[in-house]
Amino acid sequence: MTRPRAVLVVTGxxxxxxxxxxxxGPFLAREALSLGLEPARILIVGDGxxxxxxALRTGLDADLCVTSGGLGPTxxxxxxxxVARAAGVELELREGLRAEIEAVSRSIAxxxxxxxxxxxxxxxxQAMLPAGxxxxxxxxxxxxxxxxxxxxxxxxxxxxxxxxxxxxxRALETAAVRRVLARARPPQRRVLRFFGASESAIAxxxxxxxxxxxxxxxxxxxxxxxxxVDLVVAPGADALADELEGALVAPVEQYLFSRDDRPVEAxxxxxxxxxxxxxxxxxxxxxxxxxxxxxxVPGSSEVFRGGIVAYANDVKEAxxxxxxxxxxxxxxxxxxxxxxxxxxxxRRLGVDVAVSVTGIAGPDGGTPEKPVGLVHYAAVGPEGTLxxxxxxxxxxxxxxxxxxxxxxHLVRRLLTQS
Amino acid sequence: MTRPRAVLVVTGxxxxxxxxxxxxGPFLAREALSLGLEPARILIVGDGxxxxxxALRTGLDADLCVTSGGLGPTxxxxxxxxVARAAGVELELREGLRAEIEAVSRSIAxxxxxxxxxxxxxxxxQAMLPAGxxxxxxxxxxxxxxxxxxxxxxxxxxxxxxxxxxxxxRALETAAVRRVLARARPPQRRVLRFFGASESAIAxxxxxxxxxxxxxxxxxxxxxxxxxVDLVVAPGADALADELEGALVAPVEQYLFSRDDRPVEAxxxxxxxxxxxxxxxxxxxxxxxxxxxxxxVPGSSEVFRGGIVAYANDVKEAxxxxxxxxxxxxxxxxxxxxxxxxxxxxRRLGVDVAVSVTGIAGPDGGTPEKPVGLVHYAAVGPEGTLxxxxxxxxxxxxxxxxxxxxxxHLVRRLLTQS
Numbered sequence: 001m002t003r004p005r006a007v008l009v010v011t012g013x014x015x016x017x018x019x020x021x022x023x024x025g026p027f028l029a030r031e032a033l034s035l036g037l038e039p040a041r042i043l044i045v046g047d048g049x050x051x052x053x054x055a056l057r058t059g060l061d062a063d064l065c066v067t068s069g070g071l072g073p074t075x076x077x078x079x080x081x082x083v084a085r086a087a088g089v090e091l092e093l094r095e096g097l098r099a100e101i102e103a104v105s106r107s108i109a110x111x112x113x114x115x116x117x118x119x120x121x122x123x124x125x126q127a128m129l130p131a132g133x134x135x136x137x138x139x140x141x142x143x144x145x146x147x148x149x150x151x152x153x154x155x156x157x158x159x160x161x162x163x164x165x166x167x168x169x170r171a172l173e174t175a176a177v178r179r180v181l182a183r184a185r186p187p188q189r190r191v192l193r194f195f196g197a198s199e200s201a202i203a204x205x206x207x208x209x210x211x212x213x214x215x216x217x218x219x220x221x222x223x224x225x226x227x228x229v230d231l232v233v234a235p236g237a238d239a240l241a242d243e244l245e246g247a248l249v250a251p252v253e254q255y256l257f258s259r260d261d262r263p264v265e266a267x268x269x270x271x272x273x274x275x276x277x278x279x280x281x282x283x284x285x286x287x288x289x290x291x292x293x294x295x296x297v298p299g300s301s302e303v304f305r306g307g308i309v310a311y312a313n314d315v316k317e318a319x320x321x322x323x324x325x326x327x328x329x330x331x332x333x334x335x336x337x338x339x340x341x342x343x344x345x346x347r348r349l350g351v352d353v354a355v356s357v358t359g360i361a362g363p364d365g366g367t368p369e370k371p372v373g374l375v376h377y378a379a380v381g382p383e384g385t386l387x388x389x390x391x392x393x394x395x396x397x398x399x400x401x402x403x404x405x406x407x408x409h410l411v412r413r414l415l416t417q418s
Numbered sequence: 419m420t421r422p423r424a425v426l427v428v429t430g431x432x433x434x435x436x437x438x439x440x441x442x443g444p445f446l447a448r449e450a451l452s453l454g455l456e457p458a459r460i461l462i463v464g465d466g467x468x469x470x471x472x473a474l475r476t477g478l479d480a481d482l483c484v485t486s487g488g489l490g491p492t493x494x495x496x497x498x499x500x501v502a503r504a505a506g507v508e509l510e511l512r513e514g515l516r517a518e519i520e521a522v523s524r525s526i527a528x529x530x531x532x533x534x535x536x537x538x539x540x541x542x543x544q545a546m547l548p549a550g551x552x553x554x555x556x557x558x559x560x561x562x563x564x565x566x567x568x569x570x571x572x573x574x575x576x577x578x579x580x581x582x583x584x585x586x587x588r589a590l591e592t593a594a595v596r597r598v599l600a601r602a603r604p605p606q607r608r609v610l611r612f613f614g615a616s617e618s619a620i621a622x623x624x625x626x627x628x629x630x631x632x633x634x635x636x637x638x639x640x641x642x643x644x645x646x647v648d649l650v651v652a653p654g655a656d657a658l659a660d661e662l663e664g665a666l667v668a669p670v671e672q673y674l675f676s677r678d679d680r681p682v683e684a685x686x687x688x689x690x691x692x693x694x695x696x697x698x699x700x701x702x703x704x705x706x707x708x709x710x711x712x713x714x715v716p717g718s719s720e721v722f723r724g725g726i727v728a729y730a731n732d733v734k735e736a737x738x739x740x741x742x743x744x745x746x747x748x749x750x751x752x753x754x755x756x757x758x759x760x761x762x763x764x765r766r767l768g769v770d771v772a773v774s775v776t777g778i779a780g781p782d783g784g785t786p787e788k789p790v791g792l793v794h795y796a797a798v799g800p801e802g803t804l805x806x807x808x809x810x811x812x813x814x815x816x817x818x819x820x821x822x823x824x825x826x827h828l829v830r831r832l833l834t835q836s
Binding site for chain 1: 431432433434435436437438439441443444445446447448449451457458459460461462463464466469472473476526530580618622635637639648650699701703704705706707708709710712713714716717718719722723724725726727728729730732733736737766767768779780781782783814815818
C-alpha cells in the first residue's frame, strides 16, 4: 500500500538564490512524514511567473501539494493566481476576507502614519482566492487557503515560518486535507543516538542487521561525531522494527547514549539533576560554546552555575588558578592544563562537576608537535576524573563545534560510569 | 539578454524528509548567482528511482544542472545511472578511476580490518561514468563528473558538503562548464547591513527609492534585529545601482553599520585591534554565546582575553565582584547589575573594554515587573559607558541569539562613538 505523496513548493527569490536557508520545506516534510504521507520532493523557486507555474504544475501530480510564500500584496506575489491557473479555476473576491484584511491594514497604516489608500489595491489582491478554495484565515495580512482540485489538495501558506506554522494546523482540520490523511498511515519514529562509533561502523551494523525492511526505513546521519539513526516504522511493522533495532544495536551498544531526541547537554543536565550535582565549564578554544549549549536548555540554571572562558593564558592563571609552571612546562594545550582548568573551575565556581576544553582551533597557531585540531578535554567530579585528547578534523568552525560535543560527552561518561 | 539557467538537484532521503537541512542547494545557488547564472530552482528529492529520474529530467531543461548526492557504493546511490539514462547515454567503466577508488578503498578496508573483497562490487560501481563524461577526481571514494548532453551541462557532485565544495572548483575548470559561463554575465554584489531599524522601515526606504531597477535586484532579510540588504547588479547597471543605493541609504544612514559581509563581532574585534584595546565578556542569559561569537573569528585571541558566564548570582558576586547589595536592591536583571558585571569583567580580566548581558530567557522566571524577554546590557571602555534595556520578543532561543547580537552592537556603538 503506497502512502499519499506530498510535494512542497517553496517560493522566495532570497531562498532560490541561497541568501537565506529555507526552513519551511523541512518543517512541512517532517510534518508530512509524521502524518503518514510520503514527502516526495521539496521544490524551491523564485517569484518568476514561469518557474513558479511549472513548479505548481508538478505539485498537481501529488496527492497533497503545500506551497509557502508569495501571498503578499505586491505584483511579485503570484502564488494564489498561479495555483488558480494551474488548477484551471477563476479567482474570486471574498468580501468577508477583504474586510478582515482591510481592518488589519488600516491599523498598520495608522502605525506607519500613511494613508490607507496606499494599501487598498494590495488588500483587494490579497482577498482574491481560487473559486472553491477554503480560507484558513489570516497570518499577518495574508490568508492561507486550501483548494481541492479533485486529484490534488493544494494548501497555500504564507512564507514567514512562524506564520506558516500557525496556519498549518488549521489546514489539517479542513475536510479536503482530512480526506488525504484518511488514506495515510502515520508511522512510528524510533530514535537511536550513538557517540564514539564511526558512521561506517553504524552503517555496517545496519547492513549486517539485514538493512531496511518492508515498512521500516532507516536514516543514518553523522553530526559532530554523533551518529543519529532514525527508524520510520509503518503501522504493523513493529515486530520487524524490533528485530532490526535489536540486531543493529547489539554490536554497537556501548556507543548508544540515547533513545530519544534530547541533545547530549540535556542528558548531562538530567544526570546532574538526578544526583543533585552542580556544574561549571572552563573553556579555551570552544570560547563559550559548551556553556552556551548547556544554558540553551530551559531550566539549566538549576544545575549550571557558570563558566570561565579563559582565552588568554593569564586568564587561565588568574581566573582558573592554572599554575604558571604547568603552562610553561606543558603548554596551554595539554592534558595537564586541561585538568588544571577543570579543577580550577570546580574550586573557583564552587561546583561538584566541571569540564574543560583547550585546543588549537586554527587556522593559525598550529605547530608540528601541536597541530591545528589538537584538543584536550578534562572532566572532574566527586568520584573521579576523565581526560581525553583528540585530533579533531575540520576547519575552525568544525573543530569548535565538534570539541563542544566531545566535551559534553566526556562529562556524560563521567556521570554514567561513577 | 537572459542569463543561462541553473537547476540544482539535491538527493538524500534525510533531506526530503526534513531530518537534515540541505546546505548544498544554497551553496550552489550562491555560486551560480555570483557566476552570472540564474539559479532557477532547487529540487530536493529522496533516493527513490522514479522521483530522482523525474527531477533529473527537469534539470535537463536548464543550461546547467548540478546534482549533489547519490554517488556512494550501494544500490541506493543511483545518481550516475539516472543521469546517464536521462541523457540517453550508456554507462562505461573507467579503468583508471577504478584503480584510484580501489587504492582508497583498500586503505579503508585495512583500517577497518575487513577483507577488500567486501568493497570490490562498490568500487566497480563507483568507477562507472556516463559515456562522454569528464571525471573530476575523487572526494572520498566518490568521483565527481561533468557530462555535456549538447543542450545541458550536468555536473555530478557528492553529497557531503565539504566534498562537494572541494570538487566544485574543478567543475568550473572543465571546457563544458566554461562554455556555459562564457554566456553568463557575473553581477556585482553590494551589501548593506543595518542595525536598529525595522525591516518595514528599510523596505519603505527601498520602495521610496524607486525599488528594483532593470539589472538591479534587491533582497531584504531580517536576522536577529539586523536588516541585511543585498543588491545584485548586472554588468552595466552600476549607475542605476549607485542611484538606488544612495536613495535607499539616505533616510536610514544612521542605522548602516557595514557595507560588507563581516558579522558584527568581526567589526567589534577590528575596532578594538585598530586602537590596541583588549576585550572581555560577562554573560548571564546568553550563557556564553557572546564569547562564542567573538572567538569564532580567526585571530580573535589578539583582542579577546576571556569571559565569565555568571549564571548563578553568587558567581556574579564572586567572579565579577557584583555587590550583593546591588543584586538585592535591583535584582540580577537590572541596569545596575549589568553595569557592575561589565565593570567587574573589565577589572577582573584586566581588559580595556567589557560587555555584559543579563536577562530572562524563559520559558520560566518571568514576573509581571520583569517579564520573559527583558534584557539589560552594558558596555564599558576607557572613554565611557553605555547601558541598554530591551524587551526581546521570541522564545528562549530567539531571546538568547537576539540578545547576543544586541550586546555586540552595543560594544560596536561604544567603540565608534568615542
